[in-house]
Amino acid sequence: MGAAPKTELIAPTRRAFLRGGLATSALLATGQWGFPSAWAQPAEPGVLYAGPMQGYLAARSAVVWLQTPGAAEVALEYAPEDRPDDKKRTAVRRTDASGQFCAHLVMDDLAPGTRYRTVALVNGKAAADRAIVVRTQPIWLFRGPPPDVTVLTGSCAYVNDPAFDRPGKPYGGGYDIYGPMTQERADLMVWLGDNLYYREVDCQSPQGMALRYRQQRGFAPLDAFLRSAPQVAIWDDHDYGPNDSDASFEFKNASLDLFKTYWANPTYGVGNVAGVFTKTSIADADIFLLDDRWWRSADATSPGERGKVMFGPAQMRWLKNALLHSRARFKIVAAGGQLFNDDDAYEGWNQFPLERADFMGWLQQYRIPGLVFLSGDRHISELIRYPRPIYGGKRDYPLCEFTCSPLNSGPAKGDGDPNRVAGTLVTERNYGVLKLSGEGKNRTLALMTKSVDGKVLWSHTLGLADLGWD
Template sequence: MTDEDHGATRLGRRALLGGAGSLLLAGACSPRGMATIEPVPGPPLDPSRAPSRIVFGSCLDQGLPQPIWQAIAAARPELLLMIGDNVYADAEDEATLREAYAALGRSEGFRQVRAQTPLLATWDDHDYGRDDAGSEYPLRDVSQRVMLDFFGEPADSPRRRRPGVYRADVLGAAPRRVQIILLDCRYFRSELRRGPSRGRYQRSDDPADTMLGAAQWSWLEEQLKIPAELRVLATSVQLLSDDHDYESWGVLPLERDRLLTLIRSTGASGLIVISGDRHHAELSALEGSAAGYPIYDLTSSSLNRPTPHPHELNQHRVGEMVDVANFGVIEVDWERGVVALRIHDERGAARLEHKVALASLTAPRA
């Protein structure tokens, strides 16, 4: 994560209560003495409609003011993606996890946006439950159940029956299909090796280290084979920016290479990456990638607790870093075949914009 995360205020700790339940249990029933969490009402996802305006964000501290929801509502999103650190729980017990989500559920701004907007979510570390945690986090199954309860995941959803919160949906019909892929970069990820500086990690070339785990990798390969004109792949940590040594795919470079190679081998055109985590926003681009076409990684963070990193290098950065509270927008002009990638501040002003031709996001035929 970031220096800001390492200094985050922790919520109160409680003793772990027994009978936490399994992934198969759904619902918002509150164990005795714990906060009740219920899904915030809102429209369901409509598979027949391809969204032309997708809003996404990350790193929302439920204990701080959240004025940015007004700007998000004004942007009139057709789909909202919450891609990690959706709350700051940092929990060693279920009660603390539930308290964090219950607090978000009481946010009037969030409730108003959710009432008008379909919503999909994945997690990063602080809503998963521990700073920078991966597969070693002991409450990962409890955390998965609590998260799915809060976001109203149906009882028969695959995410209720399998480890991890990854998900994919294809929305709309040809020639305007949008595929949304939400990765889980926590549940299966190998424990990282600390570097000499706090919050920094050593890069690992160990082929045994994984970001997604075998099952999720197999699933992703099948998803990328599904036809779609535009694909939005959400990874809670940055894919391309790797001049820093905080968490990113760059810490596991073999895994990043695997992802880029998989995009090409499956023939998955039209793919845009979105990420969060870093408490600032930026656009990164990799020309001549193993994917066979340019890869763009639009990072949006944080919704309400930004941390300036004015001197941080990023050899892949396009334009300027945005170090105020922000959200990301992906807007498609289907008639012109153009995708606009934007970062907006909490007043709704566009701080960064870059347009990409959909036709350019295709690997040349062999």
């Protein structure tokens, strides 16, 4: 779609709210995360600004995120689709300027494997035109085979904002991609970072960063997709801070607060170890979501310096323990940047060789089966097959990394990645699909890249034997 004006891509109920607001520098001086007092007036009953969006979804509970155009009392009303009169309501929450007019609402006491029609209530009136279906996870372990599931993934979602974009050709486009993604009716979407792009002026203050989040969530094609399936996310540099940002970013705490406000992950970090890393599970897959920015050393640090880290010791201890604890057939590890591309042209874990070597040595020691890796960032998609050495008289299975990018930012041409699987380089806007299907020894994980209009560009299927299961 190219450089269509943003107001043409925003739902009519939100156009007036946004028109002129995002381009007014005076909004940054309010001292309240960028929202002037006029925006804190009560929202019109039954009107949402964005959402509802499903976040973390379990068998007996679900977290749903939403955002109102002003101060409001909000709740969810829900009932099983086959028993519409059996209605329940969540606790009432109040949205206000200090919380970005966002709310996380918890649906509990749910039945596993059940579809719930869910409607948001805003100041006592239903936003009926934005009803969603919440599908709880089924109970299958110790009872039968795991269900077949579809997981979507992608990264680098740039929405044009001419008042703050760099001069020249618009960088964002391909917004039609959210139509096919919505039609997938996926069981989960995993966002791989650069889920929005802070502009240079945004990163000068937490207020500017907050305004960027609100602009992104008010984008109608994206909003429609976010309502279609559960969503979990990690970040990379552009939705954490400036380009190639690291642990030194002065507003990192504000950035983390915003991430927690706008996404509804299971957790954010663990114990006293901060960040956005967490774990979620679906069917017979555990998905380990890593944070490659919060603890990151500067890229300019010498590669051989022992303290140079991309994830940091505490996060790596968590990952190793979590992998050892996991009994899932498929252990999917997701990071914002590439892990096993050994071309030195761009950011990647190869620039942190000691930390990566430590992890690879640990993998050789413990022979973890079922590993598959996801990454974004690169503005290309590709499948990487990373060979491993013979250990204990047996060659470990090669590690597969599925890089998926970009959704809406400008595509790149790719580099000389020596580990790329032939025929998998994609240099156009795209999204990724992971399909878990089959039973017993015939269980497979299919990886595929799809175009803006939903056509399969390539597909690669991994069986259990490909992932180290004897």
